[in-house]
Amino acid sequence: MKGLGIKVPRAVSTGTKLTCADNTGARVVQVVSVFGYHGVRRRQPKLGLADIATVSVKKGTPDMRRKLVRAVVIRQKKEIRRPSGLRLSFEDNAVVVVDDKNEPRGTEIKGPVAREVAIRYPRIGSMATIIV
Incomplete structure (x- = not known):
């Protein structure tokens, strides 16, 4: 995984409901845990852009609902600052459902994807229609 x-x-915490931006059948997911988080006692695990989380599907097709899946955050409302000085924020918090090899399970991604995500996960970047 590339830095x-x-x-x-880290703007998205556990319990946050996110929109799913792919065509796997999930529409709304809720963050259950953050992959690779080693925190402090009683501290809420948080995640940001290009982080992996275990999410529970709250709304979607009947075969996807109430399942635990892995997902990568591709958009977040909280602005990020790039080294060039550009500040970037999105309208919503969105994820893409991935498998154990961090490759997307869907075949298309709706909406823009942050460039940082496309660099870290090339398969997500190749499926994206817009990279910002």
């Missing part, structure tokens, strides 16, 4: 080169603010 991002920027410090991403």
